[in-house]
Amino acid sequence: MQAIINLYASFNLWADKRITDAVALMSEEKTKxxxxxxxxxxxxxxIHLGNAQIAWTNRIHKVSxxxxxxxxxxxxxxxxxxxxxxxxxxxxxxxxxxTEVDLLKPVSxxxxxxxxxxEQLFEIAMHxxxxxxxxxxxxxxxxxxLGETVLPRTDLIEYVRRRKD
Numbered sequence: 001m002q003a004i005i006n007l008y009a010s011f012n013l014w015a016d017k018r019i020t021d022a023v024a025l026m027s028e029e030k031t032k033x034x035x036x037x038x039x040x041x042x043x044x045x046x047i048h049l050g051n052a053q054i055a056w057t058n059r060i061h062k063v064s065x066x067x068x069x070x071x072x073x074x075x076x077x078x079x080x081x082x083x084x085x086x087x088x089x090x091x092x093x094x095x096x097x098x099t100e101v102d103l104l105k106p107v108s109x110x111x112x113x114x115x116x117x118x119e120q121l122f123e124i125a126m127h128x129x130x131x132x133x134x135x136x137x138x139x140x141x142x143x144x145x146l147g148e149t150v151l152p153r154t155d156l157i158e159y160v161r162r163r164k165d
Contacts, residue, residue: 009095018152059109
């Protein structure tokens with residue numbers, strides 16, 4: 001299981017770099033343009049990804065979750081991109097430092113709705129990384145809707161193939 005978590009954590013950072021590199025080529029106006037999706041823009045989707053990563057990391061480490069969210073849309077997309085990449089880098093370091101025993105440990109936490117849950121660390125880790133994959137796919141769709149033609153490949157198999165080169 002450790003090898004799978006390590007692979008997925010490194011893939012997650014790689015894919016975040018690929019999508020944020022593509023976003024960095026877009027105008028600030030385009031990244032904030034409203035579209036129909038889970039979040040109203042690429043910018044707000046990037047904010048959500050960072051906030052979710054902070055929330056889950058804080059839950060795992062038993063750190064109070066309130067007041068961690070960046071909700072101010074006036075932050076530049078460059079700021080939001082750098083924030084996400086820093087968070088993803090820290091997530092990868094954390095995942096690579098875990099042991100098989102760590103991954104099987106239960107983590108108890110409260111949701112933002114105040115509900116209590118307990119899952120094993122590996123289950124939370126897979127959720128965090130799968131959640132990011134879901135939203136990266138949405139951002140690629142948003143980029144297409146905005147007329148972008150140079151779109152990054154962010155699939156796991158692409159990462160595996162490139163890693164072998």
